[in-house]
Amino acid sequence: MTGLTRREVMVRAGAGAAALALPGALSACGGSDEGPTPVPGDEWRQFAGTTLNFISENTAPTSAIAANVKPFTDLTGIEIKFSQLELSALVQKVALDFASGIGSYDVIYADPYQVLAPYHAALAELTAFNEDPNLPKIQDLGDFIPTQLDAAGRFVDRERLYALPYDAPTLIWMYRKDIFEKHRGRMQDDLGFDPMPNDRSTWQQFYEISDWIRKNAKDDVPYGSGHQAKQHDSLMNDFSNVLWAYGGDYFDNGTDVGRYGSDAPGEPLLDRPESIEGAEMYRRLVSIAHPASTGWDWTGLAEAFMAGQLAMAAEWHEFAAGIESSKIAGKVGYARLPRGPKRSANMYGGTGIGINGVAPENQQKAAWLFVNWATSPETQLSNLKSEVGGGTPTRESIYELPEVKAARKPPSDMPNVLTTDAVFEAWQPENIGLRPKIAAWNECDTVIFTELSKMLAGSQSPESCMRNAKDGFESAIERAEALRKQ
Amino acid sequence: MAVTTQKAPPATEARHRRPLRQRGLSFEGKMLAPALGVLAAVSIFPFIYIIAMSLSLVGLIGGISFDWVGLDNWTRLFSDGAVWASWLRSVVFFVLTVGLEMLFGIGIALAIYETRRGRNVVTSLVLMPMFMAPVIVGLLGRFLTDSTYGLYAWALDEIGIYNGDILGNTTSAFLAVTLMDVWEWTPLVALIVLAGLTSMPRQVLEAAEMDGASYWSRLRDIVLPMISGVIIVALLIRSMDAIRYFDIITNTTNGGPADATKIVPIRLYETAFRFFDLGYAAAIGLSMLAVTIIMANLFLRILKQRGLAR
Numbered sequence: 001m002t003g004l005t006r007r008e009v010m011v012r013a014g015a016g017a018a019a020l021a022l023p024g025a026l027s028a029c030g031g032s033d034e035g036p037t038p039v040p041g042d043e044w045r046q047f048a049g050t051t052l053n054f055i056s057e058n059t060a061p062t063s064a065i066a067a068n069v070k071p072f073t074d075l076t077g078i079e080i081k082f083s084q085l086e087l088s089a090l091v092q093k094v095a096l097d098f099a100s101g102i103g104s105y106d107v108i109y110a111d112p113y114q115v116l117a118p119y120h121a122a123l124a125e126l127t128a129f130n131e132d133p134n135l136p137k138i139q140d141l142g143d144f145i146p147t148q149l150d151a152a153g154r155f156v157d158r159e160r161l162y163a164l165p166y167d168a169p170t171l172i173w174m175y176r177k178d179i180f181e182k183h184r185g186r187m188q189d190d191l192g193f194d195p196m197p198n199d200r201s202t203w204q205q206f207y208e209i210s211d212w213i214r215k216n217a218k219d220d221v222p223y224g225s226g227h228q229a230k231q232h233d234s235l236m237n238d239f240s241n242v243l244w245a246y247g248g249d250y251f252d253n254g255t256d257v258g259r260y261g262s263d264a265p266g267e268p269l270l271d272r273p274e275s276i277e278g279a280e281m282y283r284r285l286v287s288i289a290h291p292a293s294t295g296w297d298w299t300g301l302a303e304a305f306m307a308g309q310l311a312m313a314a315e316w317h318e319f320a321a322g323i324e325s326s327k328i329a330g331k332v333g334y335a336r337l338p339r340g341p342k343r344s345a346n347m348y349g350g351t352g353i354g355i356n357g358v359a360p361e362n363q364q365k366a367a368w369l370f371v372n373w374a375t376s377p378e379t380q381l382s383n384l385k386s387e388v389g390g391g392t393p394t395r396e397s398i399y400e401l402p403e404v405k406a407a408r409k410p411p412s413d414m415p416n417v418l419t420t421d422a423v424f425e426a427w428q429p430e431n432i433g434l435r436p437k438i439a440a441w442n443e444c445d446t447v448i449f450t451e452l453s454k455m456l457a458g459s460q461s462p463e464s465c466m467r468n469a470k471d472g473f474e475s476a477i478e479r480a481e482a483l484r485k486q
Numbered sequence: 487m488a489v490t491t492q493k494a495p496p497a498t499e500a501r502h503r504r505p506l507r508q509r510g511l512s513f514e515g516k517m518l519a520p521a522l523g524v525l526a527a528v529s530i531f532p533f534i535y536i537i538a539m540s541l542s543l544v545g546l547i548g549g550i551s552f553d554w555v556g557l558d559n560w561t562r563l564f565s566d567g568a569v570w571a572s573w574l575r576s577v578v579f580f581v582l583t584v585g586l587e588m589l590f591g592i593g594i595a596l597a598i599y600e601t602r603r604g605r606n607v608v609t610s611l612v613l614m615p616m617f618m619a620p621v622i623v624g625l626l627g628r629f630l631t632d633s634t635y636g637l638y639a640w641a642l643d644e645i646g647i648y649n650g651d652i653l654g655n656t657t658s659a660f661l662a663v664t665l666m667d668v669w670e671w672t673p674l675v676a677l678i679v680l681a682g683l684t685s686m687p688r689q690v691l692e693a694a695e696m697d698g699a700s701y702w703s704r705l706r707d708i709v710l711p712m713i714s715g716v717i718i719v720a721l722l723i724r725s726m727d728a729i730r731y732f733d734i735i736t737n738t739t740n741g742g743p744a745d746a747t748k749i750v751p752i753r754l755y756e757t758a759f760r761f762f763d764l765g766y767a768a769a770i771g772l773s774m775l776a777v778t779i780i781m782a783n784l785f786l787r788i789l790k791q792r793g794l795a796r
């Protein structure tokens with residue numbers, strides 16, 4: 001037998017590898033650009049065997065769905081791969097995926113401000129799927145809370161829908177009922193008003209309550225209040241409640257710019273007296289709050305609240321699920337945020353899920369099945385009961401279900417539902433707080449929270465802070481406009 | 487079988503004799519060519535690409551697109567006060583981290599060198615921090631300085647040194663992220679210096695000791711001059727790294743509070759991957775590259791002057 005030389009072994013090995021790789025390469029070349037081929041029959045099973053990639057922020061509803069995706073796979077035969085990331089990481093991955101044109105993610109957690117506004121052109125328009133006779137329709141589109149459908153799903157054009165409301169975290173007033181009740185009489189005597197949160201409560205009263213608790217209730221809790229005032233998106237959220245309450249705003253006609261979005265939001269209003277007054281009030285609030293407030297984002301604040309470091313805070317209502325299983329479970333009350341001279345404003349932080357418009361057509365249709373299922377009443381109810389999730393339903397009908405109504409009073413097996421009264425108040429059109437939905441928001445957000453952080457650090461006055469923020473907004477919008485025209 | 491017995495001319499002579507156009511790649515050149523080709527593909531192409539980006543407005547929707555804007559991004563870079571402020575912070579951070587790491591690293595290496603018993607155990611313990619991923623160091627630092635449950639925050643409060651939030655105050659946050667870097671990378675300096683110390687001829691030190699030289703004079707006149715080359719290498723390695731410091735700040739302060747820890751790499755990342763202003767980010771990135779190259783050349787020149795590099 002003739003032995004093979006080393007060169008011959010290398011050549012044959014290379015040929016073998018090429019032979020193995022060729023069928024795969026050929027099938028890739030010959031594959032359909034439209035994605036999986038639909039199988040006629042059951043409209044839910046026509047894409048059985050498909051795998052979809054869902055990229056989401058690491059939020060409660062996605063954790064709940066990831067833990068219980070079997071009903072969807074049983075219904076459709078479609079497998080779901082979940083990528084759960086921190087929001088800024090998600091935005092990067094989605095933007096780069098849009099740029100690559102590959103369509104790696106079929107279903108996208110489309111944050112209205114950081115994904116939908118700048119990249120709506122790369123998302124699939126959902127009305128077409130809903131009107132496709134071969135695809136299942138949305139169960140009662142009108143069941144979605146109208147403000148949320150617009151805020152999370154649309155951009156400028158009111159006829160086009162890019163995402164279905166998926167979650168609805170909203171900033172509300174969380175307070176330690178036990179501490180408030182214990183000191184209610186003394187506080188009322190000292191402060192001259194009932195400290196228990198009510199419709200007439202103001203930010204000035206919030207300040208006075210916080211100050212009173214830190215001076216008079218040290219044995220119960222070290223500080224009266226805390227804020228999510230880290231140089232982070234959380235600071236913009238926390239501040240905006242006070243800004244709007246004092247009559248300030250980011251842009252003229254801010255309600256529409258927040259609800260529907262705008263390509264041309266106009267001149268920023270941050271240097272108006274009302275905005276500066278709001279900034280001054282916010283500075284005062286943080287000045288007597290827990291000193292670690294300037295290092296906390298929403299998670300840090302929630303952890304401190306659960307650790308018994310403070311008596312009250314403005315926090316996302318979805319944290320109720322964690323709070324009600326912590327050492328302060330059953331001791332927390334939930335209310336709409338205080339008023340300012342103008343109104344009560346409660347930042348809405350909800351998001352929709354959309355479909356990657358870059359993905360092949362049939363892959364998009366398969367994704368539609370998931371988007372439809374994930375936002376259905378049955379799934380939202382299931383999320384609400386999930387032990388790993390918590391969910392924040394975006395459909396009105398969920399809150400009308402007898403079992404959900406029953407869970408509004410403690411003890412509750414759906415802790416987020418304990419906040420229902422507060423969030424329903426917060427979602428009223430006159431109370432909801434909607435930040436600007438504009439293409440330049442990522443940069444504008446950074447501008448406002450950076451300037452606020454400088455103000456809180458004492459390196460600039462509220463007036464300078466707001467003027468600098470206005471200048472930063474103008475530059476950011478100008479740059480975004482140049483990119484849009486490209 | 488024919489055997490060539492003709493004596494080959496000396497390599498330098500042959501090179502001089504052959505006309506320029508006939509010169510081919512040497513054997514070593516041919517062996518290196520594939521690797522150099524790959525290196526060129528992964529470094530030269532991206533370099534040209536990033537230069538093109540810095541001269542363009544880069545769009546992402548519908549595939550990446552370049553819109554020529556000339557020197558706009560560069561003009562903006564040189565007139566952007568925020569970027570200059572980041573450079574200033576980077577310089578302060580650089581001086582503090584590299585300075586402290588060199589100081590502590592040399593000190594620790596000298597202490598270990600003088601240790602006679604348990605030296606291996608001590609060395610292993612000292613080196614531990616540098617085996618951790620920077621992202622883990624950031625998370626650990628955040629945990630330890632958290633004002634609610636952080637050990638360091640609690641200890642500083644109990645001692646009465648500091649009762650605010652360490653990462654929530656501009657000065658303390660800057661010092662905290664600096665010290666986290668120092669904690670992680672001082673062991674590397676110690677390791678390099680220790681290698682230099684152990685390669686010193688002991689006889690010289692023993693002779694000096696017998697002549698009555700004190701520890702400090704031996705250190706000043708013998709040890710430090712003998713390990714100066716190694717110290718410069720350690721300084722070069724740490725300098726190259728410190729200018730690109732990123733992970734720990736991202737995981738702790740993310741540039742805040744009040745931009746106090748927003749050094750150039752954080753601003754670059756923010757511009758590229760938060761604002762997706764990729765053209766401007768490319769300009770910032772290239773300016774960082776230029777600074778790094780200048781710094782590396784500076785160190786190489788020092789090494790050459792000392793005859794430690796060819």
